[in-house]
Amino acid sequence: MSAQTSSPPRRRRAQRRLARGEVWAAYGFLLPNLIGFLIFTFVPVFAALIISLTNWDLLQPAKWVGIRNYLQLMQDPLFGQVLRNTAIYVVGTVPVQMTLALLVALALNQNLPGKLFFRTAFFMPVVASTVAVALVWRWIFNADFGLLNEALYALGVKQPPHWLSSTHWALPAIMIMSVWQQIGYSMVLFLAGLQGVPAHLHEAARIDGAGPVQRFFFITIPMLTPTTFFVMVISVINSFQVFDQALIMTEGGPANATNTIVFHIYRNAFQYFHMGYAAAMAWVLFGIIFVVTLVQFRYQQRWVHYG
């Protein structure tokens, strides 16, 4: 308001004074964050690349080995299994979790009795620490006395799976737990997306004679595609980095059945101190996430509608 009442020359002078000091001011504003960012993020990214080209074990001086770590990764059958486990985990959890989250969000977008209770129930696992809830799920999945198998016995299942101690069922068990934990997060994003669908579109369609099913498929779903895309990209990135569950519930076992990329990095770096090998794996993980994200962005114009 005072900008309008003051005379133009005074305003220009004030702006010139600021422009001169602006560069210095900018560096002053930036510095605290920039220093920390350089030391703990930017430089380490490249340091990790360099470490991945050595055989450093923290005891002996590091020796340069070129791309040998990467070659070794390609030939290591264990790393192949780790990649497969992680891929199964991502492909198995993300679509299930997103579908359930969308259904819940659609329900909670209505006027419902007990809406606040429902939203709290579905969102609570998101807030809870993964370590703590992984401990309960480990107990729930306990083959002999766990809640799940007790329930299955009661339902007449004679020989329920041994879950976390079975090579077949350990990974699905971790996936069930992860879906449970992640539904609420996607649900909240879907709810925000649903509230962004303009009411007048539904109104116009209704006047044109479209029923609720038609309106769902031809208005709600298309209008929700940007949210869906966003939820998918974030969920995929997060899922590739699964770690807490794998350590707490199974320690990667049995027989590496739940060994994931990040768990394998952790074990190599901080239990075996194969820093070079682990750093190479971390870069491979980055490469995978980068390519998968890029592919999703590439194909988004085929199905995402930006209103």
Added chain:
Amino acid sequence: MARPMSVSKGPRVGRDRGRVSLMRRKLGAFTVGQWLLALFLLPTALFMLAPFVWMVSTSLKTSGQVFEYPPNLIPHPIEWGNYLKVFTVLPFARFFLNSFIVAASVTVLQLVTSSLAAYAFARLRFPGRDALFLGYLGTLMIPGQVVIIPNFILLRYLGWINTYQGLILPAAFSAFGTFLLRQFFLTIPNELEDAAVVDGASRFQIYLRVILPLSGPALSALAIFTFLFQWNSFLFPLVVTNSVDMNTLTVGLRTLQGQYNTAWTLLMAGSVVALLPVLLVFVVAQRYFIRGITLTGLGGR
């Protein structure tokens, strides 16, 4: 307030010509369809809550009661001793303090440094601005596991393993927070600043008196998100603490698991202790959490 209710209670005039389908019929404040939907949703919601209930239930049992069949939801008698034991076998009070110090310090440092940097990126012109901002953005895609190895080596070299600064500083300078706040600052109209410029305010005063007060939603969202993320963070504190005294709550739970691998009553009591503060705060301040998630777009992990 009361008027629309009474209007909607009557049969709809016009389109439905007075005939109301069963699903649309009102039953109290809701339609029959809405009641049915809630009824359908209830078992799923109970499934979501079951692990928490089971956690509390187990934590109140003796190790003998745990193996009863069929399992009791409410144990007879209730055994409170597990909670006492948790605090005596491991320094859980200390874990609390550690988690709080780390999460609070990281949150404060992130808010201060990110908002300062974000102001420079959003409002000031200086050489190399766009290239630098691109550098910040580029690192957002890099998973944390890439930098954890060099950071561990650096902390070891500095002798910062098992220290607060080792737990706090690597997490305190966020490219994400800078990005988020920059985007928010860009939505604040320039005219508001122009007024302050004419009044002779310095850039720092503008940042402090104009920008920050207008950025409440973004700052609180970032604060909640950062605190929660740090409170639940596991891999990094696991790697940089190996003395029990410096464990955060999550790592402390892992230590408890390491010592009492199948002592379910004790493990569940520890989990309840670790979860309770966050869940209580969440139930009270739920809408801030949800706004934080939708505004930052990034969840707990």
